[in-house]
Structures are given as structure tokens and as C-alpha cells.
Amino acid sequence: MVSFGAFARKIFGSSNDRRIKGFRPRVEAINALEKELEALSDEALRARTDAFRKELAEGKSLDDLLVPAFATVREAAKRTLGLRPFDVQLIGAMVLHEGAIAEMRTGEGKTLVGTLPTYLNALAGDGVHVVTVNDYLASRDAATMGKLYGFLGLTTGVIVHGMSDEERKAAYACDITYATNNELGFDYLRDNMKYDRAQMVQRNHNYAIVDEVDSILIDEARTPLIISGPLEDRSELYNTIDAFMPHLVEADYEVDEKQRTAIFTEEGTEKMENMLRDAGHLRGESLYDIENVAIVHHVNNALKAHRLFQRDKDYIVRNGEVVIIDEFTGRMMPGRRFSEGLHQALEAKEHVKIHPENQTLASITFQNYFRMYKKLAGMTGTALTEAEEFGNIYGLEVSEIPTNVPIARIDEDDEVYRTVEEKYRAIIREIKEAHAKGQPTLVGTTSIEKSEYLADRLRNEGFNDFQVLNARHHEQEASIVAQAGRPGAITIATNMAGRGTDIQLGGNADMRIAQELADLPEGEERDAKEKAIRADIAKLKQKALDAGGLYVLATERHESRRIDNQLRGRSGRQGDPGRSKFFLSLQDDLMRIFGSDRMDSMLQKLGLKEDEAIIHPWINKALEKAQKKVEARNFDIRKNLLKYDDVMNDQRKVVFEQRLELMDGGNLSGTVADMRQDVIDDMIAKFIPETAYAEQWDLDGLKEAVVTNLNLDLPVHEWAAEEGIDEEQIHERVTQAANAAAADRAERFGPDVMAYVEKSIVLQALDHLWREHLVNLDHLRSVVGFRGYAQRDPLQEYKTEGFELFQAMLGNLRQVVTSQLMRVELVREAADAPPPQAPSDMRGQHIDATTGEDDFNEGGVALADNRVVPAEERDPENPSTWGRVGRNEACPCGSGKKFKHCHGAFG
Known part of the structure; x- marks a missing residue:
């Protein structure tokens, strides 16, 4: 029986169909302008930018200008890039302009789509940020699309790793700025550690288009972005604890691969306590005594490093360094480090040099960073599976954009074998068959280890002409991907997510021309050779088409459906034929974790012979359910992370806004006087309570507090001995003495120097206490979960105690500022001294909330x-x-x- 919903969709189309249909009239209006714009000269076309800006200034909205602006960009793209955006690309661009996500298949030209709303929104002059997944793509797209924007009179900047503040500021000042999510977040945090508004590099957060939006706003959003500075060296302790690990047996610990956790059993705890006691590292009786908190942290990290993290899968060792492998892209992450001591534990495990740990100086999640933009949009090939999360967290709707040409790829059912060995034999057979008929094959693996294992097996079978694309070879990534569509080509790739380069059947002509004719100057000879390469590519393309197009052969299912879909989507671009199939075994990680034992015994009973596979749509559905479970768990992790970060985010906003006010305020004498008065009020209230008798006053405590906080030696005992004195009079005398001392100091320094000193001390004290507060919140966050055992809501406890810590920080700020300003003395060079600077020994970190993985590349700031x-x-x-x-x-x-x-x- 057909449900009413399915029946309604048949009659009226889905909500997505109706939305796409709603864009058609504007597409027709843009098409109607094409002939008129073709007749314009380059200068007349460029002049339209100024005309649009004038119309905006006169009160028109960006929506009013959408049709003529898009038509202008389409004509400019034809002239500068030799590309004409298709109608479906115009629709994708309209979705982006509305602040939503456009799901467009691989090969549909997302980079070009982004130029239309980018140009339109840049006309307002508030800047547009185009966000990419890596520096290579940011530079490539800025250079390529910058020709188009430059032709229309707009400026383009790019932010990449290693740039100076001056270069960054110039790039942000451009109409359009290309950058990675890491660089944008890092610059935001660093800006809020500056001591002068003129030193800040970012302008505002107006409109951002996020390329590979699922990778950036979903995968990378599991981890907060952190700026940290180094703590003291503890390498000896790491090495000592690492030496204990080989003595552990399986009964000493429990590992949960699903949750990525490793914990000690009672036997293991006892064994560790004895070893630590013998080594002189244990205080008290138990490992879990309060004074051993740091030791517990190190011991748990060492266990994780040995039992959860595998060399050549989670990380590799290169040039004496532990280098992280990104689990989603399979790329090496040089410069990125696991956090909270985990990287140091891995360095101890691999016996390489141990670098010091870091302390948090500032942090933000990508969710809270990107929610600062007035308008946010994104594009990717795979977003629908995460539509709920995009809606819940970012308020972003996902629209599926039709392909320009219908998809001709055949997606076959998975083949499931009992053992890994049988699976690999089947894969080798399949690769041989495809190669024999000249079909290009892209083989997807989930780790470096597996890609190199498969490569070895292929070599043993006599294959030598194939490419391995993984973290060890990512330098040649773009050229390997570009030529993966040649007839008979075999490319083994680790997690083909976000590679940014199309696999074109026959090979990529532009890439070949750039490589083969690099040293040949412009002229007839070069033109002739270029023509010959293009003709050769056309022949090779036909050969690949005749063989069935690109064959995507996956050796395993990833825990995320999106990664599998991205791999599949590499085949069948622009209506090309293609084919995809997943080869699985019951011993694969996903199958094993989600209980394949019962299925294995059932298949044996049914008499499944060796090298026979089970192929059925039900298997696909079961696997999809397993993947949905993992995705739901990851969504919960991200939601939980965000709930806790929202608490800190409210405080972060207050502190960052306060800093801006302090930087902008010319004279802080009023603020400083208020702080001093608050400190005096608190002191009097504490040592001379309002309802207390004179004999109950703590005069010794008051005298000491006055010395500590105000640097004054006042005769409070003598005052108290006077007849009829009350707390108000003592309060007044302390206030007068403090104000007189402050006024005297201000007079000696002069107004300009005093204003500089006040601003410096207030800002530096605020930053110092904010960093301490972040450490306190980190510690609170790590233990508050245990409150759940007492039937109390950990999040509510975190909110309450986090607020109390914040109030205490503000109280400390008043005290520290007052104490320092009452002690500061003028040194001859003070007026000419350089302004205070943010710490130079900073590095960026991007930490996984569950595994402790540091997933961020340093943002161009030197290490300590x-x-x-x-x-x-x-x-x-x-x-x-x-x-x-x-x-x-x-x-x-x-x-x-x-x-x-x-x-x-x-x-």
C-alpha cells in the first residue's frame, strides 16, 4: 500500500523539487539577458559593477540585483575562464545566495558556482569569505577565480599558512577572501589577544561560503579550535611510564573500539600502582588519590597510545616525528599534534624526541565561529545524510541540485566475503579484469596500511604501472588524481574525500600541458604540441568510455556514509558512464564492531564455499543501519561539545567585547577608579561587617589587605580606637587615601603615560586571568561528568560552577589591576617602551573531544x-x-x- 506522503510526492513532487522549480523563472530571466551582454565591450561589462554598487547605495537590495549580476558573472566567466555556468549551476548559486547548502555531485563545477553569489554579495563592500579545506585549494581557487573577479573590478585575497599579520590584514581587506576554516578561526582568536585595534587583521563576519561544507562543519566540528602555549618539559615522566606498558597483559585493561576508549581493570590498576611506587612516582597509597591526578592522566594516555592508536593507520613516524593521519582524508598532518599529552605518549612509545605539552590560551568551536556570520552558505557533493544536523546547529537547509546531465553510473550491491583473504583475492581478480579491457579503476581503502598492503599484492601479481595516493605521497596528489581517468589506469587511494581535483576520463589535458610543456615558451611550436595533447586526450577518453568509464572499487565501508558516497561520486561525472562496487569481509572493522559473528556462523551453516560472496540488497541496508548508528553517536558527541562550549561562548563574548571597548577607550581612569572602589568595598565588607561590633572587627586582616591591594600603610588600628568611629568613616578614609595616592601617581606620570600604563595593565591582567579561567574550565569539564552518578545533570553543574568561576575571575581582575596600578613606578624608558604584545610562543590546535586528537596545522606562528x-x-x-x-x-x-x-x- 502506497503511503499518502509517497502519493503526494508523485503528484506534487518533493519539497526539494518544488524549491528547485521556484528558481526556474529567474534562470530564464538570466538567460534572456545573455545576448544583450555578449554585445558589450569588456569595459562596458566591467562598468556594470560600479552601476550595481550605485544601485545598492540608492536603496536596492542584493535580491533585486541577482538576475543582472548573475548574468554579468556568466558573461565574464565565458571571457576570462572559457566556462559558461549551466542552468543548474545558476540554481546552485541562488541556493548559496539564500544562505543554504547546495548538494551538487562531483564534477558539477562547484568552484564556478561559488563565484556567482560571491560576486553579488561582495558588491555591498563588507567582504565575502570563501572557505576551503586546505591551503592548496584556497590558493588555486583564489588564483583561478581571481581572474574573473579582477576582470569585473573586485579585489581577491588569500590567507594561507605562514603569512605575516600585514599580509593577512591586506587579504581580509579585499572584496573576496579565500581561506581555510583553520586560518579563519585562528585569526579570530589571535585578533582577540591583540593589544591594539590597528593590529587586528579581520574586518567582520559578513558572508561565508563553505566549500566541502560537510567536511568542515561536521567532521572537523567534533573538535574545538585552540591556541596554546607550552608548559614545562616532562619527557622523563613520559618515558618512565611508557616503559611500564610492555609489562601489561590483556587482563590488565579493557579496550572499546566503538567508543575509542581504553581503561585499566582492577588488576591493571594494582600492577601500575606497584610499578609507579617502585619508580618513586606515586604519592600516597592509591593511584586515584587527589595528589596523583596528573599521573593518572599520563598513565591513561600511555595506555591509549599503545592499545588504541596504530602506527601507519592513525599516525606515521617520519624524520623522527610522529605525524598524524587525518581519518577522513588519509592525508598526513605535519605540524598537527594530539592534545592533552597524548602526542607526547605516542612520541615516548615510538622513542622519538618528546616535545612539551601546551596550555590553552584561547579556544572556540567551529560551530560557534561560523554562527557569527550574518549569512552562511555551503556546497558539497554529500550533505543530505547530515541534513538534520545542519538544520539543528547552523539553521542551514540542504537543497539537492539536479545534475546537468543525468547520472549514468551503475552502483552495484556490495559483495561480502567471510574472510579478508577471500576479499582481497576477489579485489585482485576484479582489478585484473578491468585493466585487461582498458577500464580506469579507482580503488578506495580506509588506511595507509591497507593501501600499501594492496599495492604489494598487485606487485606480486606482476602489476607495476599503478599509483598509490595516500598520506605518504600527498605532494603529488593533484597530478595523480588528474590522470586517474586514463584507460587501464589503476589508482589506489586512501579516503578520497575533498581532493578538490576532478578525475576526467582520458586524463586532465590542462595538467598534462602544464607538466609536459612547462619549459616551452609561447609560440607556434607550443600551440602545435598543446593541440596534439588535447587530441590524444580525446582519443584516450573515447577508449575509457568504451571500456565502461571509471570503476570505483571500494575495499571496505567507512563508518560514515558520506565518505562512501564521496568515493562513489568520483565516477560518472557530467553524464559519463561508470560503475561502483564495495567489497567487504566479515572481518572488516565496521562489520566486526557491529557483530558479524552470528552472520559468520550462519553462512557456514548455509554452506558458503571459499571465495564465494553473499550479494543482496538486504546486506546493504544492514550496513547502512550500522553506519547510521555511528553517525548518530558522532552527532551526539558534537551536540554535547557544543552545549558545553556555548557556556564558555557566552563568557568569551563578554571578555572579547570588553577587550575591544578597552582598546577603543582613550582614557580608562574612570574604569580603573571604579575597580579600585569595588576592591575597597569588598575589603571593608569582609573585615568590618556591617552588623558587627567594633571588637569583632578584623583590623589586622584589613591592614594586611590594604597593604596587599593598595600598597598603603594606613593606621587602621588608631582610627578604630577613636571615639564614635564607624565602618563608614573607615571606608571613607581608606578611599580618600587610595584616591590621593592614585592621583599623585597620575600627576607624576603625566596623563598620556598614565593612560598607556592603565590600558596595558588592564588588558594584560584580563588576558592572564582569562587564560587561567580557561584552564579551570577545562579541569571542570573533565570531572563534571562524574556528577551524573549522583543523579545531577553534569551540564547544569558546569553552567552553575562555570558562572561562579567567571564571577571569581572578574573579582580577581579588579584586585590584580588595582594592586599593580598602586605599585607601578615610572622607569625612564617607560614612555618609549613598545606596547604589550600577545604571546609569541603560540600554536594552533584542533582537538578531538573524544580521542584527544590535535587536528590543526600551526597558523604561521613560531613555536616556543x-x-x-x-x-x-x-x-x-x-x-x-x-x-x-x-x-x-x-x-x-x-x-x-x-x-x-x-x-x-x-x-
């Missing part, structure tokens, strides 16, 4: 200078020559104070 420099080589006037200075060491500047109370006070 950890050199130990002899005292005689340190220049007291040049901190860059000091190297690492101990917190309790005498400050190298010669002040006589400890480093932590002098130049290290706000580091």
Missing part, C-alpha cells in the same frame, strides 16, 4: 623558543635572546625580581 641560553649570552634589553627562562629564575632584564613577577608575569 625552548633553547637554554647561558646567562652571559643573554642581552638584558632584548628578550628574544633569553631562550627559555624558569618561572622562579631571576629575570634576565636585571630588575632583581623573579621572572614570573617581571617579564614573565603575563606570559
Whole structure:
């Protein structure tokens, strides 16, 4: 029986069909302008940009200009890029302009689609950010599409790793800025650590188009973006604990691959306690005594490193360094590090140099960063499976854009074998058959280890002419992908997600021309050779078409349906024929984790012979259910992360807005006076309570507090001995003395110097306390989950205690600022001293909330200078020559104070 919903869809079409249909009239209006714009000269076409801007200034909206602006971009694209956006690309562009997600298949020209709404929204002059997954794509797209924007009179900038602040500021000032999500988030956090508005690089958050939106807003959003600075070196402790790991047996720990956790059993805990006690690292009786919190952390990380993380799957060791492998793209992540001591535990495991841990200086989740944009849009080949999450978290609707040409790819049912060995034999047979008939084959694997295992097997079968694309070879990535469509080509790839380069049947002509004719100057000879290459590519394409197009052969199912769909989507671009099939075994990770034992015994009973596969649509459905379970779990992880970050986000907004006000405020004397008054009020209320008798006053405590907070030695005991004195009079005398001392200091310094000193101290104190507050919130976050055992809501507890910590931080701020300003003394060079700077020893981190994986590439900021420099080589006037200075060491500047109370006070 057909449901009413299915019946209604047959009659009226789905909601997606109706939405797409609604764009058709504007597509026709754009097409109607084509002849008129073709007749214009280049100058007349470019002049339309100024005309549009004038219309906007006169009150027209961007929606009013959509049709003429899109028609202008289409004509400019024909002239500058030799590309004419199809009608379906115009529809995708309209979806992006409306602030939604356009799901467009691979090969449908998403990069070109993005130019239309980018141009239209850039006309307003507030800047448009185009977000890509890596620096290569940001640079490539900015260079290619920049020709189009430049032709129409708009400026284009690009932000990549390693740029200076001046270069970044210039790029953000452009009409259109290409950048990765990591660089954008990193710059936002760094901007909010600057001490002068002029040093900030970003302008605002107006409109962003996110390419590969599922990868950036879903996969990478499982982890907050963090800026951190190094803590002291603990390599000896890591190595000591690592040496205990080989002594553990299976009964000592439990590993849950589904949840990515490893914990000690009672026997394991006892064994670790004994080993730690013998090594002198255990305080008290139990490993779980409060004084052993740090040791527990290190021990758990060592267990994870040995039992959960596999070399050549989760990371590789290259040039004496542990390098992370991205689980979604299979790429190496040089410079990225697992967080919270996990990377150090892996370095100890692999016996390479151990780098120091880091402390959080600032952090934000990608969800909260991208929700700052007034308008957000995205495009990808695979978004519908995550439509609920896009709607819930970002308020983004997903629209499926029809393909320009109907898809001719055949997606076959999965083949399931009992053992991995049988599966690989079947894969080799299939590759041989495809190669023999000249069909290009793309073989998808889920890890480097498996891709290299398959490559070895192919070599043993006599194949040598194939390419392996994984993290070890990502430098040649674009050229390998570009030629993967040649007849008979075999390409083994790890997680083909977000590669950014199309697989064109016959090979990529432009890439071949660039490689083969790189040294040939412009002229007739080059033109002739270019023509010959294009003719050869056309012949090869026909050969690949005759063989059935690109065959996507997957060796395993990924835990995310999107990654599988991305792999499938590589075949059948622009109506080309193609084929895809997944080869599985009951020993694969996904099958094993989701209980394939029962199926194995059932297949044996049914008499499934060796090298026979079970092929049935029901198997596909069962696997899809398993994948949905994993996706739902990951969604819950991200939702949970966001709930906790929202608590911090409210506080972050207050602090960042306060910083901007402080930077913009010319004179902070009023603010500082209010802080001083609050400190005095608190002191009097604490030591001379309103309802207390005079004999109950804590005068010793008050005298000490006045010295500590106000740097004044006041005769509070004598005042209290006077006849008829009350707390209000003492309050008034303390206030007068403090105000007089502050006024005297201001007069001696002069108004300009005093204003500079006040602003510097307030900003530095705020930053220092905010960093301490972040550490406190991290610690609270790590333990608050246990409140659930007492039937209390951990999130509610986190909100309540987080607010109390924040209030305490603000109280500390008033105290620290008042205390320092009442002690500050003018040194001759003070007026000419450089303004305070954000810490230079920062690095970006992108941490996985569940595995502790650091998934962020450093944003062009040097790591901490950890050199130990002899005292005689340190220049007291040049901190860059000091190297690492101990917190309790005498400050190298010669002040006589400890480093932590002098130049290290706000580091």
C-alpha cells in the first residue's frame, strides 16, 4: 500500500523539487539577458559593477540585483575562464545566495558556482569569505577565480599558512577572501589577544561560503579550535611510564573500539600502582588519590597510545616525528599534534624526541565561529545524510541540485566475503579484469596500511604501472588524481574525500600541458604540441568510455556514509558512464564492531564455499543501519561539545567585547577608579561587617589587605580606637587615601603615560586571568561528568560552577589591576617602551573531544623558543635572546625580581 506522503510526492513532487522549480523563472530571466551582454565591450561589462554598487547605495537590495549580476558573472566567466555556468549551476548559486547548502555531485563545477553569489554579495563592500579545506585549494581557487573577479573590478585575497599579520590584514581587506576554516578561526582568536585595534587583521563576519561544507562543519566540528602555549618539559615522566606498558597483559585493561576508549581493570590498576611506587612516582597509597591526578592522566594516555592508536593507520613516524593521519582524508598532518599529552605518549612509545605539552590560551568551536556570520552558505557533493544536523546547529537547509546531465553510473550491491583473504583475492581478480579491457579503476581503502598492503599484492601479481595516493605521497596528489581517468589506469587511494581535483576520463589535458610543456615558451611550436595533447586526450577518453568509464572499487565501508558516497561520486561525472562496487569481509572493522559473528556462523551453516560472496540488497541496508548508528553517536558527541562550549561562548563574548571597548577607550581612569572602589568595598565588607561590633572587627586582616591591594600603610588600628568611629568613616578614609595616592601617581606620570600604563595593565591582567579561567574550565569539564552518578545533570553543574568561576575571575581582575596600578613606578624608558604584545610562543590546535586528537596545522606562528641560553649570552634589553627562562629564575632584564613577577608575569 502506497503511503499518502509517497502519493503526494508523485503528484506534487518533493519539497526539494518544488524549491528547485521556484528558481526556474529567474534562470530564464538570466538567460534572456545573455545576448544583450555578449554585445558589450569588456569595459562596458566591467562598468556594470560600479552601476550595481550605485544601485545598492540608492536603496536596492542584493535580491533585486541577482538576475543582472548573475548574468554579468556568466558573461565574464565565458571571457576570462572559457566556462559558461549551466542552468543548474545558476540554481546552485541562488541556493548559496539564500544562505543554504547546495548538494551538487562531483564534477558539477562547484568552484564556478561559488563565484556567482560571491560576486553579488561582495558588491555591498563588507567582504565575502570563501572557505576551503586546505591551503592548496584556497590558493588555486583564489588564483583561478581571481581572474574573473579582477576582470569585473573586485579585489581577491588569500590567507594561507605562514603569512605575516600585514599580509593577512591586506587579504581580509579585499572584496573576496579565500581561506581555510583553520586560518579563519585562528585569526579570530589571535585578533582577540591583540593589544591594539590597528593590529587586528579581520574586518567582520559578513558572508561565508563553505566549500566541502560537510567536511568542515561536521567532521572537523567534533573538535574545538585552540591556541596554546607550552608548559614545562616532562619527557622523563613520559618515558618512565611508557616503559611500564610492555609489562601489561590483556587482563590488565579493557579496550572499546566503538567508543575509542581504553581503561585499566582492577588488576591493571594494582600492577601500575606497584610499578609507579617502585619508580618513586606515586604519592600516597592509591593511584586515584587527589595528589596523583596528573599521573593518572599520563598513565591513561600511555595506555591509549599503545592499545588504541596504530602506527601507519592513525599516525606515521617520519624524520623522527610522529605525524598524524587525518581519518577522513588519509592525508598526513605535519605540524598537527594530539592534545592533552597524548602526542607526547605516542612520541615516548615510538622513542622519538618528546616535545612539551601546551596550555590553552584561547579556544572556540567551529560551530560557534561560523554562527557569527550574518549569512552562511555551503556546497558539497554529500550533505543530505547530515541534513538534520545542519538544520539543528547552523539553521542551514540542504537543497539537492539536479545534475546537468543525468547520472549514468551503475552502483552495484556490495559483495561480502567471510574472510579478508577471500576479499582481497576477489579485489585482485576484479582489478585484473578491468585493466585487461582498458577500464580506469579507482580503488578506495580506509588506511595507509591497507593501501600499501594492496599495492604489494598487485606487485606480486606482476602489476607495476599503478599509483598509490595516500598520506605518504600527498605532494603529488593533484597530478595523480588528474590522470586517474586514463584507460587501464589503476589508482589506489586512501579516503578520497575533498581532493578538490576532478578525475576526467582520458586524463586532465590542462595538467598534462602544464607538466609536459612547462619549459616551452609561447609560440607556434607550443600551440602545435598543446593541440596534439588535447587530441590524444580525446582519443584516450573515447577508449575509457568504451571500456565502461571509471570503476570505483571500494575495499571496505567507512563508518560514515558520506565518505562512501564521496568515493562513489568520483565516477560518472557530467553524464559519463561508470560503475561502483564495495567489497567487504566479515572481518572488516565496521562489520566486526557491529557483530558479524552470528552472520559468520550462519553462512557456514548455509554452506558458503571459499571465495564465494553473499550479494543482496538486504546486506546493504544492514550496513547502512550500522553506519547510521555511528553517525548518530558522532552527532551526539558534537551536540554535547557544543552545549558545553556555548557556556564558555557566552563568557568569551563578554571578555572579547570588553577587550575591544578597552582598546577603543582613550582614557580608562574612570574604569580603573571604579575597580579600585569595588576592591575597597569588598575589603571593608569582609573585615568590618556591617552588623558587627567594633571588637569583632578584623583590623589586622584589613591592614594586611590594604597593604596587599593598595600598597598603603594606613593606621587602621588608631582610627578604630577613636571615639564614635564607624565602618563608614573607615571606608571613607581608606578611599580618600587610595584616591590621593592614585592621583599623585597620575600627576607624576603625566596623563598620556598614565593612560598607556592603565590600558596595558588592564588588558594584560584580563588576558592572564582569562587564560587561567580557561584552564579551570577545562579541569571542570573533565570531572563534571562524574556528577551524573549522583543523579545531577553534569551540564547544569558546569553552567552553575562555570558562572561562579567567571564571577571569581572578574573579582580577581579588579584586585590584580588595582594592586599593580598602586605599585607601578615610572622607569625612564617607560614612555618609549613598545606596547604589550600577545604571546609569541603560540600554536594552533584542533582537538578531538573524544580521542584527544590535535587536528590543526600551526597558523604561521613560531613555536616556543625552548633553547637554554647561558646567562652571559643573554642581552638584558632584548628578550628574544633569553631562550627559555624558569618561572622562579631571576629575570634576565636585571630588575632583581623573579621572572614570573617581571617579564614573565603575563606570559
